[in-house]
Amino acid sequence: MDKPTPLINHNVVHKKGFALLITLSALAVIIALTGVLISYLDSARQDAMQTKAMIQANLYYNDVKETLQxxxxxxxxxxxxxxxxxxSSDDGRFSLLLTCRPLANGVNINWLGYGNNSDMNMQYNVAENVFEAIVQHYNLEDATKLKEMILEEIGGQEKFVIKEQSRLRQKNGIISFKQFEAILxxxxxxxxxxxxxxxxxxxxxxxxxxxxxxxxxxxxGDLIDGEYISAELISVLFDMELATVRENWIEGESLKTFVNENGGVFDRAALFAKEFLPMSYCEVTYKYAETQYQFKFVDIDGEVKNFEFYGKQ
Structure with missing residues (x-):
């Protein structure tokens, strides 16, 4: 007697199930690869946009540089x-904002390294006093360690800041706030x-x-642009109440007149420039492809230099 034909061919079912599993696995791989590809293309697009924005920044920088010079x-x-x-242009395609500040409107951090220079006694003592005032006011834990780290960097031994992080490491001293932030x-x-x-x-x-x-x-680097210093620094240098200084001080006015008229004694005249100090740093914010970007530079003695691109803002 013939055996009845089975209603279900299990071999066929297993083969179909295996084929389906392979198909689903392949599909999962394709989806994953697609995600990676999309991510890569988006990253490449952003990189391309960043590159174009940097090229535009260089064009603007050269125009601004030529004008300022x-x-x-x-x-x-x-x-x-x-x-x-x-x-900005009338059609709105060109738009930028130029902001500038004095480059010497404070105590130069490098003065801390001139303790053995008799010509820099006043600068060194002022830097020491300001540093100690900060340590006491903010109750820093280990002022000795922090000062040692600052002095190491001023001495140019590059112990605390990785060489590649600074664009001007061939010069000794601390020459940018970014460099100082690495120490902090x-x-x-x-x-x-x-x-x-x-x-x-x-x-x-x-x-x-x-x-x-x-x-x-x-x-x-041995003088301060006194007309543009902060209220906080005035308070420390001339032992004046910070609240009083903040209320009355207006940048751009005579520091000597302000100190003498508000209960202080202007006893460090040699520390401050008697004429305009041609040292400035500027930031330029501009729009490119509906996105804001920024670059910075300095102008020292009429020489515009040290272009730095800060990317999307």
Missing amino acids: KLKGEKVYPTLYEMALPL SRYQFEADDPKVAMVPWEKFFVFNEMKTDKKGKIIQ
Whole structure:
């Protein structure tokens, strides 16, 4: 008697199930690869946009540089210190905002490294006093360690800042706030002191290169642009109540007159420039493809330089 034909061919079912499993697996791989590809293409598109924006920044930088070099800094910069300069075309395709600030409106952090230089006694003592005032006011945990780290960097031994992080490491000293921030980050980690991040360092110190002539005499970086210093620094330098200074101080006016008329004693005249100091830094914010980007540069003695692209804002 013949055996009845089975209603279900299990071999066929297993083969179909296996084929379906392979299909689903292949589909999952395809979906994953598609996601990776889309992510890569989007990243490439963003990189391309960033590159185009940087090229545009260079074009704007050259235009701004050419314009500023045609003008005398002592005439244009005091105005730029007081207000940002917006520039735009009638059709709206071109738009940028130029903002500038003094580059020497504080105590140069590098003065801390001039303790053995008799010509820099006043600068060194002032830097020491400001540093100690900060340590006491913000109750920093290990001022000795922080100062040692700062002095190591001023000495150019590059112990605390990775060489590749600075674009001008061939120059000794601390010459940018970004460089100084790396020191603060390292100190905060090693000393477990989060309070150091609460200090408004830029209200007290500036981070500029010290320049000397062939005989070793300092010719740049030893003076303060007193008309544009912060209320916080005035309070420390002249032992004045911060609230009083904040209420009455107006940048751009005579510091000597302000101190004498508000109960202070202007006893460090040699520390402040008697004329306009041609040292400024500027930020340019501009729109490209409906996105805001930014670059920065400095103008020292009429030389516009140190272009830095900061990307999307």
